[in-house]
Amino acid sequence: MAASVIINRLTGAGPTTTDITSATNRMSTSDVVAPGTSDPIPIPGAGTNYSYWVTTRLEVITTAPDNGINNIKWYSDNTGFGTGLTCMGDPATAYTQAAGGGHVQGTTGDVLNSTNYPSLTSASGTDVTTYTSGAPKSVTGSIGASLGEFGDRFVYQLGVGATAGVGTMTARTFTWQFDET
Numbered sequence: 001m002a003a004s005v006i007i008n009r010l011t012g013a014g015p016t017t018t019d020i021t022s023a024t025n026r027m028s029t030s031d032v033v034a035p036g037t038s039d040p041i042p043i044p045g046a047g048t049n050y051s052y053w054v055t056t057r058l059e060v061i062t063t064a065p066d067n068g069i070n071n072i073k074w075y076s077d078n079t080g081f082g083t084g085l086t087c088m089g090d091p092a093t094a095y096t097q098a099a100g101g102g103h104v105q106g107t108t109g110d111v112l113n114s115t116n117y118p119s120l121t122s123a124s125g126t127d128v129t130t131y132t133s134g135a136p137k138s139v140t141g142s143i144g145a146s147l148g149e150f151g152d153r154f155v156y157q158l159g160v161g162a163t164a165g166v167g168t169m170t171a172r173t174f175t176w177q178f179d180e181t
Contacts, residue, residue: 003065003180009033010055010153015095017059017149024171027051027158029106031098037168039106041160043084052098052109053117053157058176059149068144071179072151073136076128077172084164087172088112088125089156091139112157120155128156128174136177151178 008017011031018033028035029042031052041049058072074091081087089112096117099110110116113124131137141151156174 001063001066003060003069004063005069005178006059006061007176008057008059008149010057010095011098013097015055015097017057020056025054025056027054027156029109041158042107043160043164043166044108044162046162048086048159048161049108050111050160051158053112053155055092055095055098055153055155056174056176057149057153058151058178060143060147062147064145064147065143065180066145067181068142069150069178069180070142072139072141073177074139074154075131075133075136075175075177077174078129078132079170079172080129081158081172082165082169084161085169086159086161087128087156088159089128089154090120090122090125091137091152092117092119092121092155093140093152094119095153109157112155117155121152125155125157133175136175139176 028039030039143150
């Protein structure tokens with residue numbers, strides 16, 4: 001029988017893990033799972049405002065794999081985010097709570113980089129549209145025939161520049177992929 005695998009979003013100091021497998025996952029300027037339209041990322045007069053980063057991780061629940069899960073990959077739908085919008089992301093080996101640092105919630109979050117998120121596997125994240133089904137990002141980790149969280153986390157963040165248009169961004173699809181034996 002196939003393992004039951006979900007995608008969790010990690011938030012708060014704990015962190016709290018919440019299943020977002022079948023949910024709309026919004027980026028905002030707060031560290032909550034479902035901000036709805038609260039705390040949108042405002043378009044700045046100059047420069048860039050950032051969402052709080054979003055940290056996701058896989059978990060096996062209720063039904064374990066027969067032998068294990070490995071060869072974890074992550075990719076986007078290869079669709080651009082629009083004028084003045086960028087989404088950067090990469091795997092991270094540990095959890096760091098999203099924050100606004102010296103910023104005010106509702107305005108901008110800290111920039112996703114290895115200074116603010118020390119276990120990020122790159123210095124400043126990679127444009128997630130470069131990770132496609134034909135060229136997915138490998139994510140380190142595996143799990144045996146057991147239940148629980150597994151693999152590194154994938155962390156991403158939306159940047160909104162001064163040239164961005166007003167309104168709700170079109171939804172994008174991010175995909176986790178793995179081999180189960």
